[in-house]
Amino acid sequence: MEKVDIDWIPEVSAEIRNKAKKIKVILMDVDGVLTRGDIVYDSNGLEIKHFNAHDGQGIKLARVAGMKVGIISSRESGTIRVRAKELGFHYLYLGKDKKLPAFENLKSETGLHSENFCFIGDDLPDIPVMKEVGLGIAVGNATELTQQNADYITRKGGGEGAVREVVEIILDAQNLLEDAIQNIWKT
């Protein structure tokens, strides 16, 4: 197919673009980031989660481009495991009430530096990691304090394409987006 016209990627400052160029791992919270923040139970205590198809395609694009993707969530949840397996997440830290130790663990495990990580969050427990990583991102409907502590706030809300938007910004900054898209079409 013809050349992809990438004019929809949000224009980001040179500073954000520079931070995005160094990212090798995209980390994220789940509730409010990969979902709209709904915590859903049935009367037997079974948990239900609403993920988003565009975000799923974003995770696929990131993987095709060679990015690593991971989750750090304070909740332990079977639904997260189902979705994470389906999308091929590389790192999965669940039931982590404190997210910074999980991040430090991942940093030493991978041998990467803080500047190589992006973290996408929506609320208080995400802020410490957002401030530690190279690129800290708040989703569009994150709580106000979370937004105050972010390098970038997505135009889309959690569970409505925020993760896809971040993937596109990072891949575009690294000139990997067009190839990744062509790859989705070809393979």
Add this chain to the structure above:
Amino acid sequence: MEKVDIDWIPEVSAEIRNKAKKIKVILMDVDGVLTRGDIVYDSNGLEIKHFNAHDGQGIKLARVAGMKVGIISSRESGTIRVRAKELGFHYLYLGKDKKLPAFENLKSETGLHSENFCFIGDDLPDIPVMKEVGLGIAVGNATELTQQNADYITRKGGGEGAVREVVEIILDAQNLLEDAIQNIWKT
């Protein structure tokens, strides 16, 4: 009942109307087209899908008017099979990571030409088929690249009446809509 006043059909260009006149099969993706794009799991991995009643009535209108309707989805899903059976979809291609081969297969099976097909999509994997068919349509909340590659972008979003809107435009272009509506009331 009296004559139906069809003034709500979106005004489309003469070009779109001409393309719509040739359509005999309306094909569509599922997630983000027949649904809002939510991918929903419970903690046992059971999948849940939210379809839309107005779209369902649209599929019924299309069938009453003699159109064929079909699904090409990269996902295999029991919920799609339940809904597709209920609505009487004629063609069902599930678990098709690449949609173009499924479309080529359907074309040769039906003996119809590309110009006789419409495809409604919302994301990257839909674009190759959208560009191949006579009438390629993106739902209102499709990703930007998908919208760029569409002949027409619906006013309604996926899972919120986008498919119904497409059916009404096509039936109206072929002067089949009023009879189909009267038929729903009569039979």
Add this chain to the structure above:
Amino acid sequence: MEKVDIDWIPEVSAEIRNKAKKIKVILMDVDGVLTRGDIVYDSNGLEIKHFNAHDGQGIKLARVAGMKVGIISSRESGTIRVRAKELGFHYLYLGKDKKLPAFENLKSETGLHSENFCFIGDDLPDIPVMKEVGLGIAVGNATELTQQNADYITRKGGGEGAVREVVEIILDAQNLLEDAIQNIWKT
């Protein structure tokens, strides 16, 4: 408690108010009226429905005021039966592809006249009954043809308080609303 200030009731024309004064039975469709129109399945074919708490309170107000309430739906559904029982609906016609015969049946069963019935709908199959009853109402997000055939279009959407709005308009026209509210608080 002090007198209830009923200034939130939508101002309706004298004609609608006169029609509302004669209503003794409030009938309604389910999908798109008592719900947002989502048709939800899990992968085992189990159906899920999202009703609305404000509408539920509206049905309660109607019953406290002596109104009868009923459902005419083309779908047969266990979830409707659960919710209808909980709310105390007096009439329940499910699986009725054609709604007019169900309405005629109810009319002869109750011995009431068409002008004593209100019907709330959102799509094509509702229009024949909406045009037959004394007060035909389309929810705010009904399809356009349904809106064209309504005496009144609610400000709220289906599943988001449309039924409550109709109940309040009818009870207010009959000067029954304040007593019904005081009754909810007292009994």
Add this chain to the structure above:
Amino acid sequence: MEKVDIDWIPEVSAEIRNKAKKIKVILMDVDGVLTRGDIVYDSNGLEIKHFNAHDGQGIKLARVAGMKVGIISSRESGTIRVRAKELGFHYLYLGKDKKLPAFENLKSETGLHSENFCFIGDDLPDIPVMKEVGLGIAVGNATELTQQNADYITRKGGGEGAVREVVEIILDAQNLLEDAIQNIWKT
């Protein structure tokens, strides 16, 4: 971490701030307050509820700050019990058709005065308690009469952060918010 900049807290009148200073117990309804008001059933009658992650973090903040939190709901529901246990609610009154007796019971049990209680509601059955407590709050999408009877109407809707907003206003009025946030990060 550095000092928290609390500029997102809605500006409230001196009167509301004074009422907020005396609150020791935050009480709330469930449907329409901790949820968007959806009453969800599957075809087996199983009930499903959609809570909100930001509200959950708000309840946690309130508890960390030493507030007591409680629920008075007219519904009896297993899903409420699951969520209430997870969030550590101190008081749980379910299946209470009349909420005032439950509130009077709690008042005498705790030995606190009406001015020490806040109640967050969205519809008719909540109004009597809202008018009795020191700080009566309606969520942003409460019914109009409920809003008319509230001391404060939240900017956010039920199930979309209304409870979190109330917690932040109360903790801020009592100068407890910053410590509570730091506490979430530290412990």
